[in-house]
Amino acid sequence: MMDTPILEVKNVAKSYGRGKKEHKVLTDLSISLREGEVLGIIGESGCGKSVLLNLIACLEPLTKGQLFFKGEEYTGKKPKDVCRWFQIIFQDSEAAFDPKMTIRQSMHENLKLLAENQDDADKRIEAMIQIMGLAPELADRYPRQLSGGQVQRMAIARSLVTEPNLILCDEITSALDVSAQAMILQYLKLLREKRGLTMIFVSHDMALCSTFCDRMAIMKDGEIVEIGTPEQIMDHPQHDYTKLLLDAVLYVK
Amino acid sequence: MAENILEINNLTVTYGQFKIITEVSFKVKPGEIVCIAGESGCGKSTLIKAVLGLKQLGAQVQEGNIILDGRDITRLGVEERRQILGTQIGYVPQNTRGSFNNIRSYEIQYKETMNCHGLPFVKADAVDVFKRLNFPDAEDILSYQPWEMSGGMNQRMAIGLAVLQKPKLMLADEATSVLDVTSQKEVIEELAQLRDELGWSILFITHNLGVASHIADKLGVMYAGRMVEYGSIKKIINNPIHPYTRALLAAIPGKDRKMPVGLEGRPPLDGAEWEGCNFRPRCKYACKECKTRKYNLVEVEPDHFASCSEGMGEGL
Numbered sequence: 001m002m003d004t005p006i007l008e009v010k011n012v013a014k015s016y017g018r019g020k021k022e023h024k025v026l027t028d029l030s031i032s033l034r035e036g037e038v039l040g041i042i043g044e045s046g047c048g049k050s051v052l053l054n055l056i057a058c059l060e061p062l063t064k065g066q067l068f069f070k071g072e073e074y075t076g077k078k079p080k081d082v083c084r085w086f087q088i089i090f091q092d093s094e095a096a097f098d099p100k101m102t103i104r105q106s107m108h109e110n111l112k113l114l115a116e117n118q119d120d121a122d123k124r125i126e127a128m129i130q131i132m133g134l135a136p137e138l139a140d141r142y143p144r145q146l147s148g149g150q151v152q153r154m155a156i157a158r159s160l161v162t163e164p165n166l167i168l169c170d171e172i173t174s175a176l177d178v179s180a181q182a183m184i185l186q187y188l189k190l191l192r193e194k195r196g197l198t199m200i201f202v203s204h205d206m207a208l209c210s211t212f213c214d215r216m217a218i219m220k221d222g223e224i225v226e227i228g229t230p231e232q233i234m235d236h237p238q239h240d241y242t243k244l245l246l247d248a249v250l251y252v253k
Numbered sequence: 254m255a256e257n258i259l260e261i262n263n264l265t266v267t268y269g270q271f272k273i274i275t276e277v278s279f280k281v282k283p284g285e286i287v288c289i290a291g292e293s294g295c296g297k298s299t300l301i302k303a304v305l306g307l308k309q310l311g312a313q314v315q316e317g318n319i320i321l322d323g324r325d326i327t328r329l330g331v332e333e334r335r336q337i338l339g340t341q342i343g344y345v346p347q348n349t350r351g352s353f354n355n356i357r358s359y360e361i362q363y364k365e366t367m368n369c370h371g372l373p374f375v376k377a378d379a380v381d382v383f384k385r386l387n388f389p390d391a392e393d394i395l396s397y398q399p400w401e402m403s404g405g406m407n408q409r410m411a412i413g414l415a416v417l418q419k420p421k422l423m424l425a426d427e428a429t430s431v432l433d434v435t436s437q438k439e440v441i442e443e444l445a446q447l448r449d450e451l452g453w454s455i456l457f458i459t460h461n462l463g464v465a466s467h468i469a470d471k472l473g474v475m476y477a478g479r480m481v482e483y484g485s486i487k488k489i490i491n492n493p494i495h496p497y498t499r500a501l502l503a504a505i506p507g508k509d510r511k512m513p514v515g516l517e518g519r520p521p522l523d524g525a526e527w528e529g530c531n532f533r534p535r536c537k538y539a540c541k542e543c544k545t546r547k548y549n550l551v552e553v554e555p556d557h558f559a560s561c562s563e564g565m566g567e568g569l
Contacts, residue, residue: 044433045404133517147519148293177292177460182504183515204433207463207506211513230510248438250463251508252490 004071005032006198007056007166012065014051014222025051026222029065033166036196040209042245043219049202052219053168056200057086069165084114087159091171093151097143097158104139107158114162128157131194132187149180153187160191166198174204185212207249210234218242255323258283258422258454259304264317266296266303273299275478276317276548279471281422284452286445288469288486290462290501295520296478297458301426304456305344306334322421339370343420347427349411353399359410360395366414382416385450386443405436412440416447423447423455429464441468463505466490474498477520477531479548484557494559496536530561538563 014026025048033039043049054060056067058079067075069085090096097106107125111118126136132153143151152172159167173181189212191197203209209216210230217227218241226239237243259281266274274296281287289297302312304319306329318327326337338344346352353362360376367374376395383391388409399407408428415423425444429437445468447453459465465472465486472486474497482495493499503514518535521527530546533539540563550558 044435149519178462178504178513179292179501179516180519181515182513183517185513186515189512205506206434207508208513210510211506234510245434248434250434250438250441250461250467252463252466252502252505 005068006035006070007031007033008066008068008071009052009056010066010068012052012055012067013063014048014055014060015063024222026055029222029224031217031224031227033198033200035165035198036192037215038192038197038199038201038213040213040216041200041202041219042204042206042209042216044204044245047219048222049219050170053088053170053200053202057088057168058082059088080113083164084162085165086168087162087164087166088168088170089152089155089159089172091175093155093172094143094148096155097151099143102140102142103146103154103158106143107139107161110158110162124161125157128161129154131160131191132157133183147180148176149183152176152180152184156184156187156191160195160197166200169199169201171202171204173208181208188212205249206234206245207251218245255320257281257320258285258322259456260320261300261304262317262320264300264303264319265315266299266312267315268299268311268313272315273312273478274303277475277478277480278317279473279480279483281454281456281471283454284448285471286448286455286457286469287471287473288457288459288465289473289475290459290465291475292460292501292520294477295475297460297475298426300475301344301424301456301458304424305338305342307338336371339366339418339420340372341421343415343418343423345408345411345415345423345425345428347430349407350399350404352411353407355400356398358396358398363395363414363417367417370418372418379413379417382413386413386416386446387439388413403436405432405439408432408436408440409443412443419451421454423453425455425457427458427460430459430461437464444468461505462490462501474501477527479531479560480550481532481561482557482559483550488554488557492554492557494553494557494562494565496538496561496563497532498559500535532561536563 009031012026012029015022015024017023041049055062058077062075066073074082104125108121111121125139129136129139134150134153173184201213213230215227216230216233217224220241226242233242237246257280262278264274264277289300291297299312302310303314314327318325363379364374379395380391383394388394429440432440441464444455448455469486472489473480474482476497482489482498493502500516506513516535521531529544533543548560550560552558
């Protein structure tokens with residue numbers, strides 16, 4: 001069925017600790033995502049946005065709620081069962097690459113784990129790197145030999161080389177300076193046009209999300225307080241917290 | 254008080270054999286906030302390290318001088334340096350998580366720092382500073398330990414500590430880059446408030462021109478160790494001249510929700526050693542003359558200098 005969302009998160013809750021020490025991170029959160037959609041999740045540090053991504057990718061167990069992929073429930077599966085569908089990209093990608101492996105070796109590891117056909121692995125890796133606007137020769141360098149922006153683009157290439165259905169981006173540009181950040185966005189946009197990428201883009205920068213997300217969700221203390229298109233959120237914010245966040249955006253004036 | 258709180262004349266700084274900053278000059282007047290902007294690796298933090306002059310930070314001043322309130326501080330001995338740091342030059346680093354000891358209370362650490370600079374620690378003064386800076390929980394905050402605090406609050410405590418020592422000049426190295434937007438705005442407002450109330454001068458390093466435009470009076474744009482544009486921030490933002498300044502502005506997401514435009518590559522690490530313009534591999538307007546063109550900062554209008562005006566009028 002065409003209308004089945006690619007991902008559905010239903011009434012998810014997550015808490016750490018038990019009894020008196022219980023700390024609720026997510027209380028009752030539901031989102032759904034259509035194929036080809038880019039959803040921005042915006043919130044301050046500590047609001048639970050990274051935890052949400054971890055739950056979606058089954059890196060942590062849920063406390064309550066259900067997860068659906070293309071209409072089928074996958075709550076409680078192991079990370080290795082779902083890593084074919086989801087790939088996460090983190091803020092600090094240099095730490096996510098093995099420092100003793102070249103970028104190419106790291107990418108081969110990914111393919112060995114996830115792809116049935118290994119024959120054209122090198123070709124696929126190089127093609128992906130080129131889509132991200134980098135020279136294929138850079139694949140034979142070690143992570144520390146690349147700039148922050150380049151490593152981040154390599155991380156995106158690595159996550160896409162196995163052709164996941166959905167990529168989860170956790171603050172992928174916040175460690176970069178503005179020019180490198182803009183490059184990443186450009187290539188992500190290009191990827192969307194070329195491959196119809198579906199993506200959850202977690203960030204604390206509203207201005208950034210508004211430039212290329214289809215919908216933006218504003219998150220506060222483990223709940224989504226407002227969700228809508230960039231026009232709705234940026235031009236007609238309803239919730240007080242959204243207004244507060246908007247007010248804090250420092251545009252060049 | 255001298256006419257300028259800080260004067261940097263023709264400064265060249267190296268790390269070992271690597272030249273990081275070449276012939277940079279600018280001035281900070283009393284009560285002025287000067288922002289230095291540029292990408293990672295352009296030498297903006299090195300500039301701060303040179304002003305601090307701590308040997309263990311590795312930056313070596315080869316040429317030029319740094320004048321603080323009329324006194325040449327370029328080549329001070331360890332003892333003399335110790336007397337001006339903290340009390341005359343305050344410093345807020347980017348990563349304050351690493352500057353405070355995580356498991357000792359702020360009170361002890363404040364006290365130690367003050368005593369180390371030869372100043373008495375009076376708790377009431379500290380509380381007074383916190384109140385002025387609108388810290389929540391100003392009365393009790395000193396009894397907390399850094400690990401109990403958010404990154405933003407920790408950063409503000411570092412600012413509080415620098416403020417308490419009442420320096421003439423405050424150096425802030427990407428002091429807001431690790432914060433999320435709401436804390437960032439608070440910190441920016443606090444710094445601006447300090448300037449207004451106490452007439453302080455601040456040298457503020459950032460890669461975000463959005464942040465700079467909200468706080469600074471003057472802006473210096475650095476590329477690969479050289480100052481490529483300098484002057485009144487309003488004039489630069491309304492009329493950016495250097496191709497790099499324009500690229501930097503285009504990379505910031507704007508109100509119009511248009512895709513920001515990035516800049517491929519990164520500044521050359523040996524940029525200062527280049528013959529001709531070192532921005533030319535990344536510049537849209539690079540031409541033959543750029544290979545031999547000498548770096549030259551010229552005045553394009555009053556209070557606005559730029560080293561290149563190639564491609565003006567074509568937009569980006």
